[in-house]
Amino acid sequence: MTATAPPPTEPERATRAGHKAQASDRAHAEARLGQRLVAPAIILMLVVTAFPMLRALYLSLFSYSLTSPDDREFIWFDNYAVALSDGLFWKDTAVTVLYMLVTVAIELVIGFVFALVMHRVIFARGVIRTSILIPYGIITVVSGFAWQFAFTANNGFVNSWLPFVDAGFNWFGETTPAIVAICVSEIWKTTPFMSLLLLAGLAQVSEDMIEAAKVDGATWWQRLWRVILPNMRAAIMVAVLFRALDAYRIFDNIFVMTAGAVDTESISFLTYRQTIEQFQLGIGSALSVLLFLSVLAIAALIVKLFRVDLAAARQEG
Amino acid sequence: MASKLNLRSLGTALGCLLILAWCLLPVVWIVSLSFKSQIAITNGSPGFFPADGDGAGWQNYKDVWDNDQFRRAIFNSIGISLIATVLSVMIATLAAYAIARLEFTGKKLVLTMALVIAMFPVVSLVGPLFDMWRTLHLYDTWPGLIIPYMSFTLPLAIWTLSAFFREIPWEMEQAAQVDGATSWQAFRRVIVPLAAPGVFTAAILTFFFAWNDFVFGISLTSTEAARPIPASLSFFVGADPFNRPASLLAAGAVISTIPIIVIVLIFQRKIVAGLTSGAVKG
Numbered sequence A: 001m002t003a004t005a006p007p008p009t010e011p012e013r014a015t016r017a018g019h020k021a022q023a024s025d026r027a028h029a030e031a032r033l034g035q036r037l038v039a040p041a042i043i044l045m046l047v048v049t050a051f052p053m054l055r056a057l058y059l060s061l062f063s064y065s066l067t068s069p070d071d072r073e074f075i076w077f078d079n080y081a082v083a084l085s086d087g088l089f090w091k092d093t094a095v096t097v098l099y100m101l102v103t104v105a106i107e108l109v110i111g112f113v114f115a116l117v118m119h120r121v122i123f124a125r126g127v128i129r130t131s132i133l134i135p136y137g138i139i140t141v142v143s144g145f146a147w148q149f150a151f152t153a154n155n156g157f158v159n160s161w162l163p164f165v166d167a168g169f170n171w172f173g174e175t176t177p178a179i180v181a182i183c184v185s186e187i188w189k190t191t192p193f194m195s196l197l198l199l200a201g202l203a204q205v206s207e208d209m210i211e212a213a214k215v216d217g218a219t220w221w222q223r224l225w226r227v228i229l230p231n232m233r234a235a236i237m238v239a240v241l242f243r244a245l246d247a248y249r250i251f252d253n254i255f256v257m258t259a260g261a262v263d264t265e266s267i268s269f270l271t272y273r274q275t276i277e278q279f280q281l282g283i284g285s286a287l288s289v290l291l292f293l294s295v296l297a298i299a300a301l302i303v304k305l306f307r308v309d310l311a312a313a314r315q316e317g
Numbered sequence B: 001m002a003s004k005l006n007l008r009s010l011g012t013a014l015g016c017l018l019i020l021a022w023c024l025l026p027v028v029w030i031v032s033l034s035f036k037s038q039i040a041i042t043n044g045s046p047g048f049f050p051a052d053g054d055g056a057g058w059q060n061y062k063d064v065w066d067n068d069q070f071r072r073a074i075f076n077s078i079g080i081s082l083i084a085t086v087l088s089v090m091i092a093t094l095a096a097y098a099i100a101r102l103e104f105t106g107k108k109l110v111l112t113m114a115l116v117i118a119m120f121p122v123v124s125l126v127g128p129l130f131d132m133w134r135t136l137h138l139y140d141t142w143p144g145l146i147i148p149y150m151s152f153t154l155p156l157a158i159w160t161l162s163a164f165f166r167e168i169p170w171e172m173e174q175a176a177q178v179d180g181a182t183s184w185q186a187f188r189r190v191i192v193p194l195a196a197p198g199v200f201t202a203a204i205l206t207f208f209f210a211w212n213d214f215v216f217g218i219s220l221t222s223t224e225a226a227r228p229i230p231a232s233l234s235f236f237v238g239a240d241p242f243n244r245p246a247s248l249l250a251a252g253a254v255i256s257t258i259p260i261i262v263i264v265l266i267f268q269r270k271i272v273a274g275l276t277s278g279a280v281k282g
Helices: A009-017 A020-059 A078-085 A087-120 A125-137 A140-151 A175-203 A207-215 A220-231 A233-248 A252-257 A267-277 A281-306 B002-034 B038-043 B059-066 B068-101 B107-118 B123-135 B142-167 B171-178 B183-212 B215-219 B229-235 B246-279
Strands: none
Touching: A020 A281, A020 B068, A020 B107, A020 B123, A020 B142, A078 A281, A087 A125, A087 A175, A087 A233, A087 A267, A087 A281, A087 B002, A125 A175, A125 B002, A125 B183, A125 B246, A140 A175, A140 A252, A140 B002, A140 B229, A140 B246, A175 A233, A175 A252, A175 B002, A175 B246, A207 A220, A220 A233, A233 A281, A252 A267, A252 B229, A267 A281, A267 B123, A267 B215, A281 B123, B002 B246, B038 B246, B059 B068, B059 B246, B068 B107, B068 B142, B068 B183, B068 B229, B068 B246, B107 B142, B123 B142, B123 B215, B142 B183, B142 B215, B171 B183, B183 B246, B215 B229, B229 B246
16 A cells, blocks of 8 residues: 555546646645644644754753753853763663663563464453553553562562572662663563564464465474564564664653662663753753764664664555 | 364463463552552561451552542543543644645655654653743643643654554545535545544553653642642652552552553453554554
């Protein structure tokens, strides 16, 4: 299917109109109507994103704190210099990349297994789908609380369920276990989204091709790697792109589970702390711009690296 | 061959159990936690289910519900999410109709812009928005949250709806008119029933986003005048800030999850269709 809008009506109208001039008049009117219909959406999206982003760009050049707004001073790129030369910025970036890599990799594997199961299951399809939507719909803050309490020593169950963990072990006392706990909550909540995207991709792989490979004697493992996965490449890449960018913005779970303690802070959390908690709008805006640029860079990297064709994924021309 | 087949269906059955356990275990856990008494939590009561004598009955739910801040937060969340959903879906329907049906310059721009916004790091906006909203007196008000929710749900709504609208056989509108229906009748009886499922799906996904939001909720509010549920839960420390009232929080969490579960139970088929249509299917 292509996007060239209404294929049946367009030629009809043209022939009915007869004259070429009239047809182009019509096209003109259609274009105007189209632009009018999308205008409210565009304006709204610009007001809340483009405008504040430009404002952040502007404010990032000032030394500006809400606690002393009169001392605002133009300082060129000093805020960027401060942020980029601070070890904290790079440490938080590294932690954020770690969150992103760990969660996306694990979600991809588990999500694919879930998609395979859902693709094959015949009975109880509704039950499985309903339950997989619960983690997707649940508030991230609630997921964070549920897992935080599950991991605490005096009221949780995780320590007693894991044989290799001491009953009094404090998961939130050190960096690595705290990051593990945060990742568990994040993975639990977002794997369903991944698996539904992969399920849709799986449904598009032709059964005939799999059958043909089977007849030719390919094992299950070969069929998976040589037939199924290459044919759902577009779906996998879209899922990875969406989830990776989402994971890079991780904030809610960290806020609830550790509040950034024991070096679990992400770059989003650092930005939030500077702007909202400490009212440092100058440096906070510089961090906002850097965060935005790094998300753009990651998106560009994934699109380039895996040659994701979003238009093709949407099956547009 | 038969044994191989059995092995396969056994694998599928095991997979199903795994999925069910994955999805429901934390939910059962938070429900179970909400029935532990607050004294038991203070003294420490490890274990999945409340131990003997640690149960609290409905006490935690009563306490949470008697808390004015919590009730107010529920009210804020429902009001803000519903208004944002209705407005966002209306604006997205106009845009999606234009994208699916009309030829005009700038169509690619709209879709690209929607995509960029869908990937936008929300936190990088809260600083400037915080500043702007205070100047415009939108800080800590309902519209102050409704506006960002609308703009951030528009991309998803536009993508989902335009994918749905493209599948609608629009010729049927003319066919109905040929059969003697007026344009209004043709629209009302033919197009609306065909488009309704898509609009509905977009509305559900939009509502989920607004209900779930945390970053705007904590950054753009300061009092209970507009603070939504997730923000309220995170600030809810009870009488003793050094000892989080876990079971009370759990009860609040369960209450805030009920609307989601009800929506999921009623509309699961539509949600799955909507989630995948925008991203993978044309």
